[in-house]
Amino acid sequence: MRLNTKLTSVPLALAALILSQSALSMSGSVDEQSKKEASPQTEATTQSDEGAFVAEDGRKLKYDPKNDAEDRGQRISEAEFMQAVKRSFLVNDEQEWKRFSDPTLKTCNVSHDKPDMEQAKSILAREKASIVLPEHGRYMGDWKQGKKWVEGAHGGRIGYPGFVDADNPAKLNGANCYACHAVDPNFPQNGNMGPSLTGFGKMRGQGEPMQKYTYEYIFNAKSFNPCSLMPRFGNGEGHLLTPEQIADIVAFLLDPESPVNQPKQ
Numbered sequence: 001m002r003l004n005t006k007l008t009s010v011p012l013a014l015a016a017l018i019l020s021q022s023a024l025s026m027s028g029s030v031d032e033q034s035k036k037e038a039s040p041q042t043e044a045t046t047q048s049d050e051g052a053f054v055a056e057d058g059r060k061l062k063y064d065p066k067n068d069a070e071d072r073g074q075r076i077s078e079a080e081f082m083q084a085v086k087r088s089f090l091v092n093d094e095q096e097w098k099r100f101s102d103p104t105l106k107t108c109n110v111s112h113d114k115p116d117m118e119q120a121k122s123i124l125a126r127e128k129a130s131i132v133l134p135e136h137g138r139y140m141g142d143w144k145q146g147k148k149w150v151e152g153a154h155g156g157r158i159g160y161p162g163f164v165d166a167d168n169p170a171k172l173n174g175a176n177c178y179a180c181h182a183v184d185p186n187f188p189q190n191g192n193m194g195p196s197l198t199g200f201g202k203m204r205g206q207g208e209p210m211q212k213y214t215y216e217y218i219f220n221a222k223s224f225n226p227c228s229l230m231p232r233f234g235n236g237e238g239h240l241l242t243p244e245q246i247a248d249i250v251a252f253l254l255d256p257e258s259p260v261n262q263p264k265q
């Protein structure tokens, strides 16, 4: 089907990235905000409605692979995007939604990621205080498990139910570190928003201070860099990873046996 309105052509994934760093935490109520913006005016669809998702305003939205070929994404309005996010966070976990409106993100948004000294100090202190150890009491877990979490992309995804898959909340989340980092040199793809972590343990060592640093960075990057673009994986309510998963990832990055610290195969 065709959505023919004042449409944004931002693919969902990109929009999600922008969203995670901006608009939401400034806008108090998302519902109010999205109502104010773009009241959708769509043409009726001539295609079959089978498999369509009925939006709150009664319109039927349907995934169209033809759009994918054209621009790699469905064209949706701002209001539709907000609705999709809100819905799928409800599907996954109500608590996850809170992550978007916490005081740290608010300060970062308002200051355009340039908090003043007082604000930075207060963010660092608050974020540091969120860090807890796994129940087994160690910073390092099992690197083979860690490999799995680093590669995994399950959890925290957005989309209309049946449109983009809604994550099963009973399954542990993956971390999708490759979206931003090179890690295992044998992994076929990586992003480069963050520095390469290939050979991390080999270059930086495996001693206790390094284990602690790595654990805390993954648990809460904003305890080091107040407005870091790296997600706070262990932080607070609606966290993405458990402390045990984070320890497994530390082992994956630091253990000399891990492929991260071995030559490329």
Ligand code: HEC
Pocket (backbone or CB within 6 Å): 150, 175, 176, 177, 178, 179, 180, 181, 193, 194, 195, 197, 214, 217, 218, 221, 225, 228, 229, 230, 231, 233, 249
């Ligand atoms: C959205 C992008 C993004 C994702 C996803 C991400 N990171 Fe990062 N990471 C960064 C950026 C950017 C930095 C650079 C420092 C900063 O801005 O905080 C960084 C820094 C780091 C550092 C510190 C590097 C150093 O040289 O001391 C570690 C360790 C790290 N990331 C590990 C991970 C792991 C492990 C994952 C997955 C669990 C992950 N990151 C996921 C963006 C990301």
